[in-house]
Amino acid sequence: MAFAAARHNAPCVILMPSDAPEVKIANTRAYGAEVVLYDRATQNRETIGSAIAAERGLTLIRPYDDPQVIAGQGTVGLEIAAQAADAGVTHAPVFVCCGGGGLASGIALALEVHAPGLTVRTAEPQGFDDMARSLATGQRQKNPTATGSICDAILTPTPGDLTLPILTRLAGPGATVTDDQALQAMALAFTHLRIVLEPGGAVALAAALFNEGLPDTVIAVATGGNVDPATFATALARFA
Amino acid sequence: MAFAAARHNAPCVILMPSDAPEVKIANTRAYGAEVVLYDRATQNRETIGSAIAAERGLTLIRPYDDPQVIAGQGTVGLEIAAQAADAGVTHAPVFVCCGGGGLASGIALALEVHAPGLTVRTAEPQGFDDMARSLATGQRQKNPTATGSICDAILTPTPGDLTLPILTRLAGPGATVTDDQALQAMALAFTHLRIVLEPGGAVALAAALFNEGLPDTVIAVATGGNVDPATFATALARFA
Helix, strand or coil: CHHHHHHCCCCCEEEEECCCCHHHHHHHHHCCCEEEEECCCCCCHHHHHHHHHHHHCCCCCCCCCCHHHHHHHCHHHHHHHHHHHHCCCCCEEEEEECCCCHHHHHHHHHHHHHCCCEEEEEEEECCCCHHHHHHHHCCCCCCCCCCCCCCHHHCCCCCCCCHHHHHHHHCCCCEEECHHHHHHHHHHHHHHHCECCCHHHHHHHHHHHHCCCCCCCCEECCCCCCCCHHHHHHHHHHHC | CHHHHHHCCCCCEEEEECCCCHHHHHHHHHCCCEEEEECCCCCCHHHHHHHHHHHHCCCCCCCCCCHHHHHHHCHHHHHHHHHHHHCCCCCEEEEEECCCCHHHHHHHHHHHHHCCCEEEEEEEECCCCHHHHHHHHCCCCCCCCCCCCCCHHHCCCCCCCCHHHHHHHHCCCCEEECHHHHHHHHHHHHHHHCECCCHHHHHHHHHHHHCCCCCCCCEECCCCCCCCHHHHHHHHHHHC
């Protein structure tokens, strides 16, 4: 978001939970954005965002419950469809890291058209599996707590109004992983893929690694490398 | 090499210095290759390799002084030429991590044809700048020692017979960086590029970051992520 704003020379205020990694806050500021922090446990992001937008005459862009955001994230689905076709893969689960469900929804919509044999499966941290439970019960579920996982980027309270119907229609059952499994996936990505993942960006890979009964070919989306060095070093020390 | 052999279902023996990172040895074995270790300081790689090849009826593939290896590595130059053209870059130095000079030679040959305004500059660890000194003096130079840098992948004793003439004709002056600068480049790649680099694969980025008097647009090739977790954690602890 901050990067896009910088590219368009537009002013940008980013509302971010105060437990976001320092590196994420610093990188967002480096793109020229103003970062406003809020307490995930006691403050409501929607209220603060709407208030700032109204006060300053800014346009509020929601991180997932916005058709254009979902469409933009859907380009990942186009890439998956193209790469899967190149690899001769027509049927596979596609694990996607899931907070509010914007990325998963965009990918699911793209795959519906371009690779209908590929099925999105959301991946969430244990205890923050509001999407998995909402999909399983057919009723919108909320998480019991707002904090308590290292997967800070995807700790959202409940599925989006736009995303839940899309995923109800198109996604398979949601998967959950433990924080330790996310750290193991980070270590594996370091050793074998040479990429840097943050915990919340590694849950899809973790779901692909640690779920049982999966077919031989599984697709996982790796998203986000905003991880503080100490957390990354912990993943390496424990699991690499 | 091991990966290529595995793809072709061909037996493969890899001769590797005994100070190679454990992760590199393990990954090479995981591809099904046999790894033979030698002591960089006291043993001659060429002699051992030729002996094994003769004994077992294998074909010896040199890591850089082989026309087909140079040509294969030259595909990196084709990618650079295409990406630079997309970005509207016609003139820039292209820093390349340099051991024996195979990758640098291949890139230089590709750029000569496809992007003649881009000029290869070799990057080496301080104390192991045989290529830089050979280019500067017009005479083949050797390194005074065989070990003593963390950049294990590119500690070769002297430029190749094929590579030196190519780089003499096509490359700019060679650059050198300290081990600490390589670690800083690894930390920067972690924070900003989200990729895992080994020290020897980060020297080109380090040369681009820490050389003075460079133009605004500089290209650096990041090569290799065979780094043990402890070394990577050190780079993060000190510089990220």
